[in-house]
Amino acid sequence: MPDSRTILLHRAVFRILRPLARLLLRNGVAYGEFADLMKRAYVQSAFEDFAEGKRRTTDSRAAVMTGLTRKDIKHQRELLTVEQGQPASRSGYSRVSRVISGWVHDAHYHASNGQPAVLSFDGAGGFSDLVRRYSGDMTPKAILGELLRANVVSVDPQTGCLTLLQRSYVAPGDSEEMLQFFGEDVADLITTIGHNLRCPETGDAPRLQRTLTYSNIPPEVMEQWRAHAASRSQALLEDLDQWLGPKDRDIADTDDTSGAAYRTGISVFYFEQSDEN
Numbered sequence: 001m002p003d004s005r006t007i008l009l010h011r012a013v014f015r016i017l018r019p020l021a022r023l024l025l026r027n028g029v030a031y032g033e034f035a036d037l038m039k040r041a042y043v044q045s046a047f048e049d050f051a052e053g054k055r056r057t058t059d060s061r062a063a064v065m066t067g068l069t070r071k072d073i074k075h076q077r078e079l080l081t082v083e084q085g086q087p088a089s090r091s092g093y094s095r096v097s098r099v100i101s102g103w104v105h106d107a108h109y110h111a112s113n114g115q116p117a118v119l120s121f122d123g124a125g126g127f128s129d130l131v132r133r134y135s136g137d138m139t140p141k142a143i144l145g146e147l148l149r150a151n152v153v154s155v156d157p158q159t160g161c162l163t164l165l166q167r168s169y170v171a172p173g174d175s176e177e178m179l180q181f182f183g184e185d186v187a188d189l190i191t192t193i194g195h196n197l198r199c200p201e202t203g204d205a206p207r208l209q210r211t212l213t214y215s216n217i218p219p220e221v222m223e224q225w226r227a228h229a230a231s232r233s234q235a236l237l238e239d240l241d242q243w244l245g246p247k248d249r250d251i252a253d254t255d256d257t258s259g260a261a262y263r264t265g266i267s268v269f270y271f272e273q274s275d276e277n
Contacts, residue, residue, distance in 0.1 A: 016190075023182075042066040043076040094180075095135040096146050096169050098250075102134040104167050105245040116164045118156075127162050134250075167238055185267055208266070222272065233268045240266055 002010070024034055046062040057065075059073045066073070103109050103116045109130050111117040120126040121140070128140040135143055144162070147153040152166045196206045217225070245251060249261070 027179075039066075039068060039072060040076045040079060042068065043073055044080055047077070095138050096143060098134040099131055099143055099147075100152065100164070100167060100169055101241075101245055101248075102130055102251060103164055104241070105248075105251045106130075106133075119162045121160055121162065167241065168234065185269070188265075188267060226270070226272075229270055233270070237266065237268060 043062060043066065046065050047057045050065065051057050059070050059077075062068070062073050063070045068076075103119075107114075108125055109117055109119060117125075119130065121144075122128050127144065131138065131140040131143045144153070147169070148155070150166075150169055152164065152169055154163050154165055155161070156163070192207045192209055195204065196209055198204070199206045244265075
């Protein structure tokens with residue numbers, strides 16, 4: 001019979017899987033596809049997260065840990081080798097966000113007061129120059145089109161100059177960009193929770209993990225609460241971005257490549273659920 005910790009873990013996993021199943025079904029992903037992806041994740045974790053010192057995890061040990069057959073292990077390892085051999089692509093979401101970040105933090109694109117400047121489309125220090133520097137191979141017109149769609153910039157009808165209206169970009173709906181954002185955001189949250197659950201064993205310092213929740217809020221408060229939460233959260237993220245952004249090596253335009261490079265950040269998300277659902 002499972003112990004209480006296992007029962008609680010099963011309940012927590014089911015709560016995670018329930019909205020995940022809804023998202024997968026909405027996007028036409030059947031159970032068999034999900035099961036195959038889950039096999040791959042188990043195999044990758046067995047080999048990368050549970051090596052004993054300098055000893056590599058063997059197929060036999062991975063089979064014992066995961067409950068998969070050695071044939072499954074071998075097949076999934078081959079798929080992982082192919083995936084890892086493919087060059088990582090920067091999504092449109094990442095590229096658009098980097099253009100905005102460059103506009104906000106790079107002094108080449110600032111006005112005399114240190115704020116993001118109004119940019120011409122072409123020319124030295126213009127929008128096209130900004131896009132070439134921060135977006136990779138996406139064209140300035142493609143980036144501009146997405147920024148206009150998201151109401152992040154405005155265009156002066158007389159001069160064609162561009163003004164930055166918002167310092168953040170939200171990808172639309174179930175777009176490719178939003179799906180990548182979903183994968184990164186949820187993975188980061190689960191990684192942080194996993195780290196914090198192990199802290200008593202490892203002695204590591206816990207990572208920031210905070211949630212504000214109330215369960216008996218009247219409906220007439222909700223519209224005002226949504227606006228207040230969005231406004232204060234955006235202000236917090238912009239404040240943190242002002243501190244951390246200039247320290248990014250790409251934005252600082254430094255030749256220093258010594259030492260490790262860390263990926264770090266803070267995620268803020270809003271949730272609500274009616275008791276009628």
